Amino acid sequence: xxxxxxxxxxxxxxxxxxxxxxxxxxxxxxxxxxxxxxxxxxxxxxxxxxxxxxxxxxxxxxxxxxxxxxxxxxxxxxxxxxxxxxxxxxxxxxxxxxxxxxxxxxxxxxxxxxxxxxxxxxxxxxxxxxxxxxxxxxxxxxxxxxxxxxxxxxxxxxxxxxxxxxxxxxxxxxxxxxxxxxxxxxxxxxxxxxxxxxxxxxxxxxxxxxxxxxxxxxxxxxxxxxxxxxxxxxxxxxxxxxxxxxxxxxxxxxxxxxxxxxxxxxxxxxxxxxxxxxxxxxxxxxxxxxxxxxxxxxxxxxxxxxxxxxxxxxxxxxxxxxxxxxxxxxxxxxxxxxxxxxxxxxxxxxxxxxxxxxxxxxxxxxxxxxxxxxxxxxxxxxxxxxxxxxxxxx
Numbered sequence: 306x307x308x309x310x311x312x313x314x315x316x317x318x319x320x321x322x323x324x325x326x327x328x329x330x331x332x333x334x335x336x337x338x339x340x341x342x343x344x345x346x347x348x349x350x351x352x353x354x355x356x357x358x359x360x361x362x363x364x365x366x367x368x369x370x371x372x373x374x375x376x377x378x379x380x381x382x383x384x385x386x387x388x389x390x391x392x393x394x395x396x397x398x399x400x401x402x403x404x405x406x407x408x409x410x411x412x413x414x415x416x417x418x419x420x421x422x423x424x425x426x427x428x429x430x431x432x433x434x435x436x437x438x439x440x441x442x443x444x445x446x447x448x449x450x451x452x453x454x455x456x457x458x459x460x461x462x463x464x465x466x467x468x469x470x471x472x473x474x475x476x477x478x479x480x481x482x483x484x485x486x487x488x489x490x491x492x493x494x495x496x497x498x499x500x501x502x503x504x505x506x507x508x509x510x511x512x513x514x515x516x517x518x519x520x521x522x523x524x525x526x527x528x529x530x531x532x533x534x535x536x537x538x539x540x541x542x543x544x545x546x547x548x549x550x551x552x553x554x555x556x557x558x559x560x561x562x563x564x565x566x567x568x569x570x571x572x573x574x575x576x577x578x579x580x581x582x583x584x585x586x587x588x589x590x591x592x593x594x595x596x597x598x599x600x601x602x603x604x605x606x607x608x609x610x611x612x613x614x615x616x617x618x619x620x621x622x623x624x625x626x627x628x629x630x631x632x633x634x635x636x637x638x639x640x641x642x643x644x645x646x647x648x649x650x651x652x653x654x655x656x657x658x659x660x661x662x663x664x665x666x667x668x669x670x671x672x673x674x675x676x677x678x679x680x681x682x683x684x685x686x687x688x689x690x691x692x693x694x695x696x697x698x699x
Contacts, residue, residue, distance in 0.1 A: 339380035340629070340636060343400035345411030345421065348385035351514050351540040352413045354569060355614045356386075359435045361607050362618030363410060366626070369602070374626045375634035386412045388514075393420030401428050407636055408433060410621055413538075413614075415439035415458065415485035422446045431639070435621040436614060440489045443665035445696035449643050452664040454621040454651075456586055457692035458486050461563040462493025464584040464670035464686040465534060469494070469561055470501025474531040477503055480521055480545075481536040483510035490536040490563050498534075506530055516544045522552045533558055538565040543573040550577035564588075564673060564680065569612040571678040581675045587613040587655040588671040588682035599654040610678075613655075620653045624660075627651075663694035 344363070346356030367379050382404040384396050393416070400406045401424060408431040412418050418437030425432035426448045434442060434451070438458035442451060469477060477498055481487030487510065495505045506528060509521045525533055533554070537545045542565065549555055555577065564585025567578055599619065603611040624646050631645030632638040651658050651666075658668035670687045673680040 337377055337634060339378035340374065340408070341380050341382060341404065341406040343382045343384065343404060343406035343409040343411075345384045345386050345397055345400060345409055347388050347413050348383075350388045352388050352538070355413045355436065355539055358569065358609075358612055358614035359410075359413070359618035359621075361603065361609070362611070362615035362620075363435070363622045364618075365599075365603060365606060365615075366619045366622035368606075370626065374622075375629040375632075377629065377634045377636075382406055386414065386417050388414045388417060390414070390416035390420055393417040394424055397421045397424045401425075401430050407431065408625060410435055410618075412437055415489070418442060419446070419485065422448075422451055425451055433621045433625060435617045437486070438489070439485050440692070440695070441485075443661070443663040443692055443694050443697060445698075447663045447694065447697035447699045449699060450639070452624060452643075452646060452660065453666065454624055455617040455666065456668075457665055457694075458489035459493035459496075460668075460690055460692055461565070461585055461670060462490035462495075462534075462536070463497045464493075464690060465561055465563055466494040466497025466499075466503075467501065468582065468584055468672055468686045469498050469532050469534065470503050472532070472559075474498075474559070475503050476531045477505050477534055478507050478509060478525055478528060478530040478532075479505060479534045479536075480509040480518075480525070482513035482515070482541065484513045486538075487513075487536045491534070494534045514541055516541050518545055518548045519552075522548060522554060525554060525558065526552065530558060533560050535560060535562040535566055537562075538568075539570070542566050542570045546570070546574045546581070547577045564613065567673075567675055567680055569614060571675060571680070578675045579677075583673050583675075583680065584670045584686045585613060585673060585680070586658075586666070586668045586670055587616050588673045589679035590681040591654070591656070593654075593656070595652060596654040611654075616654050620651055620655075623651055623653070624649060661691050661694060663692065663697040663699065665692040665694060667691045 413436045415437045432451045434453040436455045438456050479491045562583045564583040627649040628642035628646040658666045671682045672684040674683045
């Protein structure tokens, strides 16, 4: 009889305790303010479409988690970086000092990203770089609070140099804008190409974002190298590929490039891009369940086909989420967050990758061939390629 009388009372006490615990958890969750994410990306100019893709990718991952990361709402603050290094410090300080963001995500232009990295290092603000490959970011400017979800400029250049050497080319010329991304990518190409037995005859440059290529194309025609390596992106890449074809060079001198030459640009490049070989850490036709799900959702949500920029934005959010999960959403535990982010094995649409000690992706670089409006994977130029992180002391 006593068991019959007291069992309901025990149940009531248990229910009351559970309710109290649930209420305390709810109060704690409500007390947690949103994570402030500052998006400093190009909204105008030659890289505007790239900035849009990065933002779309980042927000897609957050949406897949129900709009929150580890129970924390995400509040966005946006600044157009204008792809102008001279304005970069003032622009990033709008996010750091005016908006008091917890983490900054940006940017595309390497020169702008260098200024952002310096400001982030000085203020100890977390910075996740979803594109700009400036070698110094994971080199001399490396810091515990700076993480990259993309690549270093050296990596795709080196991978393309490996490809060109494997093709048996011996004499090369390079062409790019005269700024950090171009110059560092060319250095990576030259290092691998000459290590493979080739020789770079001449490095051609023009000021960013100049797209008057004719004089340089004439010089290429007169030198007759075995191959030309190019680094351009966005609108500049569109015009270069079309001008190279119009000059008659496509039929006589093979053109190879870092994958940014043809990523997000194929619709505008049209027939001029067909057959071009590039290397990059992402490609069309990977046909993995992870990539297929990502591409389907992206196309459905944004009515656009995803590219490498969208993937890098998506993975920036994934890396942030991994850190927050390790500390149950408590952003104040920054050291523990960063330690978890460093150890994460990112399940990316590009394929799984890890972060180096300098916080740069260690990843495969694919050989891609342009067919129609796709950069189709045809092989792997270099597997699990790390950035050398020269000058990093952390």
